[in-house]
Amino acid sequence: MWVERRASAFDLFNYAIMAVMSACFLYPVVMTLALSFSDADQLGNATVGIWPVGYSLNAYRLLLSDDRILRFYLNTINYAGTGTLIMLISTSMMAYPLTFRDFRGGKLVSILLVISLFFSGGLVPTYLVVLRLGLVDTMWSLVLPPAISAFNVMIFRTFFANIPASLRESASIDGAGHFTVLGRIIIPLSKPLLATFALYTAVMFWNDFFWSLIFLRDQDKQPIQLFLRRILVLLDFRDVENSTILEVIQNISSRTVKGAAVIITITPILCVYPFLQKYFTKGMMIGAIKA
């Protein structure tokens, strides 16, 4: 810092505001955690503060041992993993040729990309295209349409172009083709970029409910967010009530199940993002310069 000073009244005020704000961000999650561990019998309609009312693992036991709910969860992992991988590979492959200044056809591709940035067919035509291609009720309806975004391709291109040309040339002396250069040199040198975009994309797929809602009618293919939508928003507990193990576990309430379902869905992402935080700013900066 430029000048060392004692804490002023403003500093105290500022710390207080930040602390209150952090509490506002954390409280809903803490409350949900408390709710999920609460004992259904003691809970009733009581308001949960920050501690569980009673203690019980029944909600988790139900969710984690029910085949259907487990399948929703595995579907989510599958879609997020596949979607992210496809996005990273296709975006890298599209960005790489564009880094060569004399690449024939590069201008045309850039124009096609920029147009897609400003104009879109909108919801209904996009829906109809996916419908017509016969992708409904397959995971391709979710993972293919968002795989290429002009914005991502441009950022990848800028990042790749900043890798010294001497590195690419030294590889070509060893007889490496374009695919080898991309796979062995460009990709390993772009790890921060790839990590940032992998995180954004994975989060996008993990949290999506809308596209699965319109494209996946078969319940067995649905991701966890649609299950969450049913129990949190539509207050439809048929998934839970039809659970095969409900007879085994008594003493369970819709509220504790809601809490536990939220916790098992958000935990993986909340555990990962703090470690990738240093990359956000970098990613944002690259994006901002380009945009």
Added chain:
Amino acid sequence: MSTSNVERGITSIESLGTSVHEKGSWWRYVRRNPALYVMLLPGLLNLLLFKYLPMWGIVIGFQQFHPALGVLGSKWVGFKHYIDFFNDPYFFRLVRNTLLLGVYTLAFSFPAPIVLALLLNEVRSIGFKRVTQTISYMPYFISTVVVIGLLREFTSPNDGIVNAAIAALGGERIPFFLRPLWFPPLYVISGIWAQIGFSSIIYLAAMANINPELYESAVIDGARRFRQVWHITIPSILPVIVILFILAVGGILATDFQKILLMYSPFTYETADVISTYIYRVGIESEGSNFSYATAVGVFTALISLIFLIITNRVAKSMSETSLW
């Protein structure tokens, strides 16, 4: 073996290293670098199928589109759907709600991350700052379904903490999600909660690039903290603010309709139903979807958005010399 490797090496050098200076015919370039075009293929195919084909699909807004007949076989009706939209009994309500939510978002959700970034930038303890930042990013990673689910839980008339507080203070419990009056504040507040931390990153990054010497000389000149913020920090990040503001105004009609779908119900349509949710209901959700009408409404909205973007860009250009293009 070794000869072929050497040969491959030589062609690679030509194609990778010296290609920048080379002037040859199109065909020769493609023959030399087939791999580059193979790489381009998946992305290009994706662009054509999922971006350009839907753009071409806009023509069904001028047709009485029937899936069985296809785009080429359906009847052309000109601007019928556009005129129908202006005469739609919900037209006024949809436009009003869309604009109002857009204006509320611009008024409250846009400045919030700037204020947060300014305050965070003044936090002296680096550890405290880092922890606060990490916590503030968290809501961004929570899905809309969960955010709205938690909001419903909080505001539930029976067991929600908000109503518990209201009851404790002697007030009457409010069924927030059934009251049209409460929809806009819930929409805006949940949006700020989810976005403020993450949106502040870009402003913090801009602040990190400010030359520290500016502050040093300000201190020598006797400038206090507020004056430093006012005369150095804010002017330094102003270009970023202006550009994001232009984009925000351009997106004023782009309500977070996925969130609204999770929040609204016929009880709150009066304030919650916006153009995009209407497009969804008419074009996709309802039996016997009216694809053409929904598409026309979408095109109309996109055009208005584009006009907003162009006007704001003009105004910003003339006032601050910062603009998108």
